[in-house]
Amino acid sequence: MRGSVERLPFSDAAFDWVVSRYSAHHWRNLDVALAEIARVLRPGGQVCLIDVMGGPEPLLDSHLQAVELLRDPSHVRNYTQTEWLARFQEHSLPARVSHRWRLPIEFTSWIARIGTPAERVAAIRTLWASAPAEVREHYALAGDLSFELDVAMLLAAKAVVELFHV
16 A cells, blocks of 8 residues: 555554654654554554664754755655654654664765756765865765765554553
8 A cells, every 4th residue: 555654544553563664754744654653553563663864963964964855855854863762752652772873875876866966966066075074074975975874773662551440
């Protein structure tokens, strides 16, 4: 079935697991999406979310968001680990970071995959070329503009509510 994460075409408590891999940074309304995920999970159900994390500092984050948006206009936001954990908690889905790693991105194939227009590629090149040293260092920017991104796997579970009669 096809559908938007903000309006999942499934009944309440239909799933034991919800898994998202490298899609969450395209979700237009994170709070609605997380509410939908919580809705379709059965009590005790789990969420596994894998995505690129936003930069841990505003300077790093601003560069990442700009590069991502120039490459792909469907990009919305790479949230930071702190933002993810707080948002999951707000939706009664206590989460933890299970794994973190760096994802190498080969620049030429990265822009080719999405068909980034030439003028946007030029803008990305300019943005990377003018980036402060700490940005270039954090993203391990290479001479061919290949770089590395921070990725995390977050795991969350929907609480099991037990009712006791006295």
